[in-house]
Amino acid sequence: MASARLDASISGLGRVGLTRTETRPAAELARQAVIAAAKDAGLAMSAIDGLVVCRSGGASDAVLGLDLQRALGLRDLKLNRIALCEGASALAAIHTASLAVSTGMARHVACVFADAPVTPGTQMRAAFGRQKTGTGMEGLRYTAGLFGGAAVHALSAQRYLALHDLGEEVLADVAITTRAWAALNPEASYRKPLTREDCAAARYIAEPLRLFDCAAPVNGAIAVVVTTGSRAAAGAQPAVPILAYAEGHPGTPDRQGFDRALTHGGATAGRAMFEATGLTPADIDICQFYDAFSIMPLLALEAYGFHAPGEARTAYAGGAAGPGGSGMPINTGGGHLSGYYLQGMTPVAEAVLQARGAAGERQRERAGTILVTNEGGRLDYHAGMILGSAEQWA
């Protein structure tokens, strides 16, 4: 039985902050981003009748919560919700909004992510180095000294390189290509081109991950407005239709015979989305992957079936995924690595800009079908979305 189709498009995009010098708290950044997204969509604030909030994994209601509604002065919302799916929360929020507009529950739903992990003037490690003790088996990672995302993703990277007999240059090529895109994006944090020599000389964070293999933390917020296709088509911006959405949460056992550190929910989500749309990996014009660490796009490329296990490096070989490259463009805004780390919203924002034809110097000619991924936990929670251009899909 065919599942009911979503009738949802992204009609507005708001970006606030995106720098290490931004000092406003997350809730205020979120408020400004929603206002910016509504304005971008050509909507009065009173037209927003739904809100889906998402936030960083460790953040509480005191940081950003349902009372964003009051801060925005929004009355009589038909939907107000917090989406919690770790790093996959942004796409999960947009999906919740898509369901709401598809079923008529709400008309224009704003989805927002905000985070302010950087205290200007302090070291980056302070951004995500929260002290934890934890409970049970997962808590043992802190006993082993494995704090922060870099340490656990280093375990995936180390195993990946060992299993396929590859060197660190495979990771460096991801960082170099992503930086090359960032050079074309005025909003990116780091824009100076990188070489393999630069990467090899960079300090280690958690081996084999070096400095340039890790995301650029910023303070900021991104919001999108989701509405139906017909309303979006009548909006102020080119509509960006949501063609498909799926999740994949492997729950892989941590024992012999299973490979939890390399098992990626994109395999499940990709299959579901390609089946639902009739599309194949060859139909995807651009990928916007969640790339908090350089290993992540490689694993996503393989999970989604673009490459066989151990072969994703060929996507980056010779700059194929970079500006002017011969292959599929990946993370055209500079991603998390060189752009800005606003978790699941970073790849969404770049996909919307490309689909609209509004990506400036880095705009791709073919940007009609764009895959966006979100990752949470240590590859535990995954969401994928395929966005389209109005030109190709309206």
Added chain:
Amino acid sequence: MTTQPVPEPDLASAQLLDALDEGRLDLLRCRQCGTAHLAVLVCDACGGTDFAAEQANGVGTIYSFTRTHIAHHPAFADRLPFCGGIVELTEGPRLFAPLVGEGLFAVGATVTFEPQRVESRGIAAFRLADQLPP
């Protein structure tokens, strides 16, 4: 001096963490299908809920590891860089553990269990099998 964090037990891990406090590394073997677990409420292989505790043989291999160059916690500040990873026990299950001692850690290298004390608690560290403890 701050000591390294040790997790609080939850329902699934109580047996394991209690045993570690006594210096032992214990498994919970499913009485229905024989699958070995470290922390478990329901056997994901067969659905069984009855488990027998037994001592692990203390030998495993490195599933993956990292040498960390940043201390997010004061207990690790004077150990930089230090190694931690995931060890796969011969009996099957895996756990996060500090990797201690000298030698070349590598994916697939054989390691042995080394009980360590952190104040009143016990933890499971591992050392390369060909490196004798000091």
